[in-house]
Amino acid sequence: MKPEDYSHSPISADSGTPAYKRPAGGWGSLEGVARIMKKEPPTPLALQILAKLNKQGGAMCSSCAWAKPANPGTFEFCENGAKATLWELTTKKVGPAFFDQHKVADLRKWSDHDLEYAGRLTHPMRYDAASDTYKPVAWDQAFAEIGQELKAIAPDEAVFYSSGHAALEPSYLYALMARIYGTNNLPQSSNMCHETTSVNLNTYLGVPVGTCTLEDFDHCDALFFFGQNTGTNSPRLLHTLKLAVERGCKVVTFNPIREKGLLEFTDPQSPKQMVMGKATKISDHYYQVRPGGDIAVLAGMIKYVLACEDAAPGTVLDHAFLTDHTQGVDEALAEIRMMDWAEIERHSGLSRAMIEEAAQIYVSAKRVIGVYGMGLTQHVNGWLNLGMLVNLLLLRGNMGRLGAGISPVRGHSNVQGQRTVGIGENPALFPLDRQEEMFGVTLPRERGMNIVKAGKAVIEGRVKATIALGGNLLRAMPDIERLEEAWGSQNLTVSIAIKLNRSHLNPGKVSYILPCLGRTDEDLQNGVPQVQTVEDTMSHIFASLGRAKPPSDQLKSELAIITGIAKAILPENPTLKWDDWTANYDHVRDLIAATWPAQFHDMNARMSQAGGFYRGNAARERRWNNAAGKALFTTPTTLSALGQQPGETARGQSYTLNTMRSNDQFNTTIYGHSDRLRGLSGSRMVVLINRGEMARASLTEGQKVTLVCDIDDGRDRRVSGLSVTAFDLPDGCIAGYYPELNPLIPLEHHEIRSGTPAYKGTPVRIIPEAPAS
Incomplete structure (x- = not known):
């Protein structure tokens, strides 16, 4: 990319390199929305949908999973949310005529942008190898052949992948279908981003998700950010940060790249800021840590906290909390005390003075939240990145109380919720016994494949079918070239999708693209509009209602496509009421409530309440549902999260x-x-x-x-x-x-x-x- 016509930021460490001269948000954000509106001119209905986005009675944004407030602003969407919504509401269409004109080999030359920009998919399509094109097919024929292909292989030779797009209702039925079919091969997009969180927080705290709610951000005294780009990946969080900073909260950021969103922000919903042009400074300190250096930073901060405690015994650490609620503290702290400051500086790329400057803010704050993104999780030693952040928070009891805790910022809109209702390769995390009683079935207990294991199995020829519920799986994975070479050897590939993407251009021997409704589309079943639900990054559940006319009467909802496949691959069972569940999504919510009664009781009654309903979090109440029954300290084994040093x-x-x-x-x-x-x-x-x-x-x-x-x-x-x-x-x-x-x-x-x-x-x-x- 070439530098745009912006002056260099005075807060850049190198003023000779490209930088954005304005704050995040502000007029630049509005110009970004205007740019996408020029490319995708909105209809009056599209503008109405945007006005109701992330509000009661509207659709929940299909972009990020950041929390939705109970009292929303005039516009409760960000630049990215507007882009995602207008991208979905395009009037462009990709139907049979498009595929007649474009061979798959030619489409492989298109860019990722151009493939999706072509428009919404309108008809179910089957790949025809003779012509190297996709041809239209009837839904019944598609379901029948998919069923035939899946019945012809062993269940563990099939993979049922899901992106974070599908709502709770189709996600529940998708997982149920796969398990009754006979496999726990249910990898999900979380495998590629926040699985480090799901696995390791569950070990350390007994919960696979963050412990904070939006209320905590109203009461914290300090926020420590690690490896998260708020301005690009979750811009609505910036409004929350602005309010926190204005009441005196300190913000400290560690990230290799100086991301504008955590430097300064102009709130587009503040007329005063927009007119006066005065931005809110977000981070009090911004440290460009080397990639993989967060373990060293956190070790240095803990060493400083311990030095303060040594200087004034009993006044810094929360000894009562440590005694009553934690395990492993002595071993972890003994190892950290022995760590050499020179090595900490070398691995972190920061000076001791910088690290101690940050640690002093931690010591001075009564309530601290640790916020992180994939800069912490996507490392060989991501487990230790996360363990050291938990260690720091536990030292002063910053876990399980108002204004304190750990807060991963999830990406896709329902990526966390899909795991909550059953999509996942580890059957031990889900109440399969209860589902067996509910449906009179026997469900497999063997652990399935995560996305990495599934990818290896495709390369080795051990996976013969992949069903993808949303997403662009092949493009999102590592080792793309190895996977592309092997992908077409599968007997069956099926993609449930809204738009054309690169994953569709490596078809299996039998390959289908099944077009589905988007989040903003009206979902009518027997003439009745259906509501779906999603979960945000803070474990709150929200109703979502689409209002746009679908681009084709050939589209089906994700839920209807899933039940169509389920009927084709599973034997008849009077307890599996696929048609009833398709006709009325309330019945699916009743199933979710029956499967997880403590979290989802009265789901149909509660799903539309302001701010969503909270499904609860044991660690927030200082109940530790792990093997130890305590919050676990992690003893560090290295100062680097990297597998190989540069x-x-x-x-x-x-x-x-x-x-x-x-x-x-x-x-x-x-x-x-x-x-x-x-x-x-x-x-x-x-x-x-x-x-x-x-x-x-x-x-x-x-x-x-x-x-x-x-x-x-x-x-x-x-x-x-x-x-x-x-x-x-x-x-x-x-x-x-x-x-x-x-x-x-x-x-x-x-x-x-x-x-x-x-x-x-x-x-x-x-x-x-x-x-x-």
């Missing part, structure tokens, strides 16, 4: 690759080619690197290079045609865009406990390309 190797200079999303992107959806909040635009095929590293490597601005994975496993992984772009980054670190750089990340390079791909910490080398002749 530096000179036998193969050449190695750097740590940090993949990232642009401001014009949500997951694999590319709305445009402006990364406004970083001051970049144009091609996404770039390598960002600081000027010092450029000089040491004899690289020049705009030079074409190839990135090569520096993990020695006998495979050559490379991405070519990348332009060198100077950017404000720590030494040893380079950055580039996801998913373009996914081919560099091996499937085997993942967080060691959860299997989360290490998108934020892969070692790579830079190879200059010969100039074009």
